[in-house]
Amino acid sequence: MDLAVIPVPRAAADVDGSDPATLAAALMQSRQTILPKRLLAPGPDARQLGMILGAAASAPDHGQLLPWRFVLVPQAGRDRLADVFAAALLARDALASPGDVAQSREKAYRAPLLMLAVVDAARGDAQIDLSERTVSAGCAIQNMLLMATALGFGSALTSGKALKSAGLRALFRLTDSEHALCFVSIGTACSRKPARLRPAPQDFVSHLGSGGSATEREPPDFPCSL
Numbered sequence: 751m752d753l754a755v756i757p758v759p760r761a762a763a764d765v766d767g768s769d770p771a772t773l774a775a776a777l778m779q780s781r782q783t784i785l786p787k788r789l790l791a792p793g794p795d796a797r798q799l800g801m802i803l804g805a806a807a808s809a810p811d812h813g814q815l816l817p818w819r820f821v822l823v824p825q826a827g828r829d830r831l832a833d834v835f836a837a838a839l840l841a842r843d844a845l846a847s848p849g850d851v852a853q854s855r856e857k858a859y860r861a862p863l864l865m866l867a868v869v870d871a872a873r874g875d876a877q878i879d880l881s882e883r884t885v886s887a888g889c890a891i892q893n894m895l896l897m898a899t900a901l902g903f904g905s906a907l908t909s910g911k912a913l914k915s916a917g918l919r920a921l922f923r924l925t926d927s928e929h930a931l932c933f934v935s936i937g938t939a940c941s942r943k944p945a946r947l948r949p950a951p952q953d954f955v956s957h958l959g960s961g962g963s964a965t966e967r968e969p970p971d972f973p974c975s976l
């Protein structure tokens with residue numbers, strides 16, 4: 751791949767003044783998915799990695815269960831992940847072409863920082879169900895993506911059928927109650943697409959109708975733009 755490394759805009763640095771809401775909006779709006787194949791070295795150094803991982807700790811966590819964890823996949827572990835991706839593909843499709851198998855293996859080597867997000871359905875208070883735990887994990891992941899963005903890195907989440915494979919579960923030593931949610935990739939963006947059109951609050955916000963019907967939708971009557 752012959753792609754020039756381009757600097758990633760530093761959201762906060764691009765905003766005049768220090769109004770926290772303006773900074774927060776700029777940071778959130780400047781995060782966009784950069785596909786892992788476009789995330790090159792350098793990745794975060796040790797200090798930056800600490801900031802990114804530490805950002806997860808600010809996620810809301812009902813009951814403080816710490817129902818999620820992240821498993822870093824260093825370069826030394828990429829061969830084993832590639833084996834798992836290839837085996838998962840062949841388990842799904844025994845007739846997969848050598849090219850398809852090679853492509854599935856190659857995904858293990860993308861992005862200088864790669865980690866697996868894991869949520870635990872059973873740890874701690876059983877009254878707190880998987881959906882709440884997964885929301886907490888999503889908040890932790892978004893915190894990390896935003897910190898990576900603030901540090902000038904590109905990032906992506908990826909899923910795929912291999913997440914549920916026995917080989918991946920074994921490689922990451924997932925317990926019976928744990929689920930692999932997605933991979934988190936972080937690195938220097940070598941290219942980026944124009945920002946995608948975001949939905950407006952009117953597209954996803956309604957008021958509970960005065961009749962109390964949960965299905966009644968009324969357009970919001972407040973200004974809705976960041």
Ligand SMILES: Cc1cc2nc3c(=O)[nH]c(=O)nc-3n(C[C@H](O)[C@H](O)[C@H](O)COP(=O)(O)O)c2cc1C
Nearest residue numbers: 781782783784785906907908909910931932933946
């Ligand atoms: C849990 C999760 C898994 C994802 N998995 C993939 C994936 O496997 N491949 C992919 O191209 N994008 C994946 N995405 C990224 C979305 O496609 C992306 O967020 C969406 O295109 C919107 O782009 P944006 O992040 O720039 O707003 C995933 C997103 C989430 C939240």
